[in-house]
Amino acid sequence: MIQSMFILSPTGEVLIERHFRGTIISRSVCDYFWEKASKGISHHGAVLPVMEVPNGDHGTVYIISILRDGLSYLAVIPAEVSPLMIIEFLHRIADIFVDYFGSPADESAVKENFSIVYQLLEEMVDYGWPLTTEPNALKAMIRPPTVMSKISAAVFSNTNVSDALPTGMINNMPWRADGVVYTQNEIYMDIVEEIDAIIDAVTGNIVYSDVSGSVQCQCSLSGVPDLLLTFKDPGLIDDCSFHPCVRYGRFDRDKVVSFVPPDGKFELMKYSLSPDRKSNFSPPLECHSQWNVSKPEDFTKSLSSLITSASRNSNIRMMVEDVAITIPLPKQVWTATFQVSIGSVVYDEAGKVAKWTLGKLADYPNMPRAQLTATLKLTPPKKHNKHDDDEDEDEKIQPPNLSLHWKIPLTSVSGLTVSGLSITGESYQPYKGVRNITKSGLYQVRYS
C-alpha cells in the first residue's frame, strides 16, 4: 500500500509530505520524479503514471502519480499493489480538495489550507490504506473552510473539526448522512451526452464517433429518500457504471435505477451506447479551412492566409451554443493576425494555437457563415539541402486539424429519455427537474 505521499507544486517544490508507515522515504525520490517529469513536459507528453524509482540504498520503490490542476500527486509504493486503486484514490483526494477549496485546487489553494489538507489526509488514509473517502462523511468530521468559519475561528477560536462521529460512516450507506433536512425538497438531473468524433474535412463524413453519457444529479432531499429512475428505452444503454448507491441487481433484472442518493452533487451513472446507435447522428456544424499560399521571390516576405469558416448544419433545427474552434497553426508560422466575422480570437503565441470563440449560432435561415481569416507570416526555411531546393518550396502545408467545442441544450443524441422518477420512503413530494444536454467531447475535423 501507500508508504508515503507527496504533493508537488508546478515547479517541483514539495508542498505536502506525509509518511504513513513509519519508514520515511527520502525526498530524493521526488527529485528523481521531477527530473523525469520536467523532461516529459518539454517532450509534450506527461510522465509515466507508474514509475520505478531507485530509493537510495533501499532498493527500488514505485511512484504512482497523477497530475491535477498543475499539482503532481505522488504515492510511493514499496511492494505489489493494485495500481488502479492508487490512481483512483489519488484522484479522489484531488476531488475532495476541489470540493473543499473550490476549483481549481492548485498550489495556492493547498498552501492556504495546508492544515486542512493534513487533517483530510489523516482522515482519508490510515496506514497507507484508503479510509474515509465519501465527501459527506468527511464534511461531517472536518468542516470545509468558508468565509464564516474563518471569521468565527478568528473571533471565537472555534475549530473546523467536529467532535461527533458522522453517522453515515458506520451504517450501510456511507455516502448519505443522517438527519438531512431541507425546507425545499428538490432533485435535478442532467443527462449529458458527449460526442467524440473525427470528421473528414473534405467529404464531411464521420470517420469515427463515440457517444458517452452521464447522469449528473443535484440532490437536496430530506431524510432517507429511496428513488427509482426509469428510462423510456433502456435498451439503448450498452454498458454503464454506477455510483455505489445504485442497486446493481435491480438494474440487471429490470433495467431501472434504484438508489438512495447522496446529499448534494454527484454523478449517478455513466453509460455508453449500443454500437448501432453510435454513428447515428449528423454533425451539428460544418467547418472548412483553406490555405492561400502566396509565394513571392523573397521567401522572408511570404504571406499566407488561412480562412476557416463554420456554419450550423441546416439539418439541425436547434440552437448550438458555446461554439469554439481551436486552430493549431503549423510550426512555420512566424506572426499571425486574425479577422473574424463573429466572436473573438485568442492567440497563444508560444504554442501557435488560435482559439476562436463564436458563442451561439442561432437558428434562423440564411445566416451567413461565420468566417475567420488569419494572415500569417512564415519563417524562412533553413538553407540546407541545396539541390533539394525546389522540392522544399513545394512542401505543402496542410490545413490544420480543427477541434470543435459546442453544446446543444435540450437534445439527446441517443434518444435516451427519462420516463419517470418516483420517490418512496419519504412522505413529501419533491420538485423534480430532468433535462438533456448534448455536447462535444473530443471532436475533431481532420485533413488527411
Place this chain on the structure above:
Amino acid sequence: MAKGKDGGGGGNSNDSKYFTTQKKGEMHELRMELHATEKHVKVDAVKKVIASMTVGKDVSMLFTDVLNCVQTGNIELKKLVYLYLINYAKTQPELTLLAVNTFVKDSADANPLIRALAVRTMGCIRVDRITEYLCEPLGRALRDDDPYVRKTAAVCVAKLYDIAPELVAERGFLDTLHDLISDSNPSVVANAVAALSEIAESSGKDVMKVSAAVLQKLLAALNECTEWGQVFILDSLAKYTPADGREAEGIIERVTPRLQHANSAVVMSAVKVILSYMELMGSSNIRSDAIRSLTRKLAPPLVTLLNSEPEIQYVALRNINLIVQKRPHILENEIKVFFCKYNDPIYVKMEKLEIIIKLVSEKNIDQVLLELKEYSTEVDVDFVRKSVSAIGRCAVKLERAAERCIGVLLELIQTKVNYVVQESVIVIKDIFRRYPNRYESIIATLCDNLDTLDEPLAKASMIWIIGEYAERIDNADELLDTFLETFEEEDPAVQLQLLTATVKCFLKNPEDTQDMVQRVLDLATEESDNPDLRDRGFIYWRLLSTDPEAAKMVVLGDKPVIEDDTFRLDPGLLNVLIGQIATLSSVYHKPPEAFVVRRAAGISADDDEEDDDDENYEDGDTGEGDLLDMGGMNINDSRGATASVYETKSPMNKVCGAEKSNGIEVYAGFRQVNGTIRMEMQMNNISSPAEIQGLAIQLNKNSFGLSPTSQQISCNPPIAPGSSGIATVELVVTPNMLAPQSANQPASPQVQIAIKNMQTGTVFYFAVDFNLEALFSQDGTMERSVFIESWKSIDDRNELYGTVSDIPPENLDIDTVINKFKANNIFFIARRPVPNAEGQEVVYFFMRTITQMEFLAELTFKQGVTACKICLKTENSSYGLLAKQAIEYLLRDF
C-alpha cells in the same frame, strides 16, 4: 505580548502565513505560545510547528512542549499533536513514552472518534515499548461496540504485525481478525480482509486462507462494503482456487455486477477474478457457451475504462495488452476504441498502438492503415516512429495486406521527413525478410533516399537490402562504395552490415567488385579494434580464399523467416500474469516474484533495527582487520565427524495445479546428490485419464543455464489415477541455455518448464524457483588467506545485508550449522568471538557454484537470540540475493 500578536495571526484568513520563514528567536516564541492558556493560541502554535516540520525544518526540540498540549478535550489540537508525535516518535522514543498514559486514557474515551484516533496513532508510533502498551487497548478496540473503532483496530493489527509479529501471535489477534470477517458491518469485513492479506504477503504465511465458509461471507460483504473494500475482497477471491467448474461459475456470477462499478480498480480486479476462474470452467459444450457469454460481458467494461483519466487508461491498456493475448476474442470488434485521440498523453498513445497491432486483422486493416498514416504526420517523433514501425508489423502479420502496407510506407517516404524515412527503411527490411523476392520493385525508391539516412540502424538496414538484392540493383557496388568511404567512422552495426553486404555483392558479381571486397576485408581485419568485426572479416576471408562455393552457401544461404512477434509473451508467463491482472506485475509484464524479491531487499534495509544494521556494517569493517590477525581464530575440529549425518533436501513446492495439466498435480524442487543437480518431482495423478508412464521435459533458458541430460522421463512404476509417484530429472549446466542477464537486476530464480504427457499428448507449463544451494560445487574450499584477500578486494557496493529471524533453536549451535552447511557445499573458513560484545560470534563461509561464481559470507550469531545477521559479498552481484536466500533457507529449515 505574545498573546496580542497571535490574536492578529488568528484573524488572518488562510494558512499560508505558517509558511513564512522562521527567524531564530521564533523557536522561543513558539515555545511560549505552546504554553499559553488560550486554546486558539495553542492550536495556532502547533499548526506553526507542523508547518515547519512539513517544510523540512527540525522542530524536535519542541517535543516536550508539544506533548504537553496533548492533554486536551479539543479534537483538532489532539489530532495535530498526534500528527507531530508520529513524525518524531522515532527520533525521540524516550519522550514518546510520556504520552502513553494519554493514549491509554483516550482509548477508553466516551467518544468513539477519540477511541479510534488513540488506537490508530499508537499503531503508527513504531517504538517497541509503546507496542507493549498497545496490546491491551487494541484488544478492547477489536471488540468495541462501534464499528468505526473496530475497523480502525483491524488495520492496527497489520501495523502491529509489522513491528512485532510475535506479539500479534501471542495475543491471538490473527484469530480475532478472522472473526471480524464475519462482522455485521461490511467496512469492518473489508478492513479485516485487507489486514489479513497484507500480513499474508509480508510474512509469506497463508494467514488469509479462503475457506468455503469464509468465501460466502466475502461474497456477501462484497455487495455492501466501500469500493476500496471491494478491491481487497476481489483480490483475495482471485487467490482462491474453486473446487470445480460449477463453484467457479457460481462465484463469477456473484462477481460480474462489479464490472459495472464506477471505480476502475474494482472493475479490473473483477476482470481478474473472472479471467482466472474461466480457466477452471472446463471446455464442455455448455461451458463454452457460458464462456462465450462471459466474454461478451467483459468487453464493454474494458472499453469504458478508456473513457477515464489518462493515468487509469495507461494501467488499463497495459492489462488489456495481456487480456488480448490470452483471449483475443474479447475485444476483436473493438479496435476503433484504441485509435489515438490527438490529445491523449504520449504514454497512452504508445500503449494504444501496441493493442492496435494485436487486434489488426484483414477485416480492419484498411481502417488501421488510415489511422497509422495519420499518426505518422504528428509532431512527437517517438510516436511517429512507432506508428511507422507499426505499419511494418501489420505487413509482417497479415500477408494479404502486405502490399497495401508497403504502399503506405512508400507514401510516407515521399514526405522526406528524415526520421519517417529512416524508420520506414528499417521496417521495409523486415518486410523483405518476411516475404523474400516479392516486393523488390520498391528498391529504386529506397535508393533515392540514401542521403537522408544518418542513423546506424537505418543505414544498416539499407545496406542489408543492397547486399541482399545486389543483382537487381544496377549500381549496387557504387552505392556500397559511397558508404565505404566513411567506413571507419561508422557505427559497429553499420560496419558489420557493410562487410557482409560487400561480400554478398562480390559473390554475386565477382568481376567488378574484387578490389572493393579486398579493401573491406583489410579494413575489417587490420584497421578495426572491434573483435566481432575482425572475426567476421577473418571468417569471410578464409571462406573466400579456400572454398568460394562454401562461402556462397554460408553467406547467401536461406535465412529463417521472421515471425510476427505480436503475441510474444511466453504462454507460461502469460498465464501467470493473467492471474496478476490489476497489479504492478501486470503493468510491467514481469512475474510477481520480481516484486517480492525487491520488497524483501527493501525490508531488510529499512528494518526497524536500522541502527543495528549500522553496527553490523562496522562489524564487517573491523572484521576485515581481525581476519588478518589469525591468532584470534578458533579452528573447528569437530567438523567432518558428523558431516555425513546431514543430507541435502530439496524444498518441494506445488508448482502446477491439476487444472493446468489435465489432471496432474506437480510438486518440484532441486537438490544436489553426489555432485549432480537433480530436479525432483512428485506427481499426483488427480484425474488424468490414463496412467502416467512417460513424460518429455523441456526447460526454457534460465539464469543458471540448466538443461536436462535427457528429455525423457519414465515413471516406474506408472502412476495410476488417484495415486502419486516420484520422478527425477538430472540436470547439467550448459552455457547456451543461459538466459541473458541484465547487469544490475537480481537474477530471476525461476526455471520455466514444459512437460508433455506422452500418454495423453497434453503439454503443460509451469515454473519452479531454483534454490541456489543445489548449484554449489563440492570443491568449493578456499584457503583462508585467499578468502581474506577476496573479502577485502570486493567492492562494498556488492555487499548484501540481512537478518534471518525465527531460526529453529537447533540451528543456533554453530557447529551444527557448519556441518549442515558443509553437506550443502557451503564451506567453513573461520570463526571468532566479536571483541567487546559478549556472547556474539562471527563465522565465515565460502561457496562456489559449478559455474564458478564465488560467494563470501559472514554470519553473526548472538547467544540467546533466535536470529542471525548475514553479510554476503560477491562479484556476481545479480546472484547475491539468491545465495543469501539459500543461506536463509538452510538456517530456517531443519
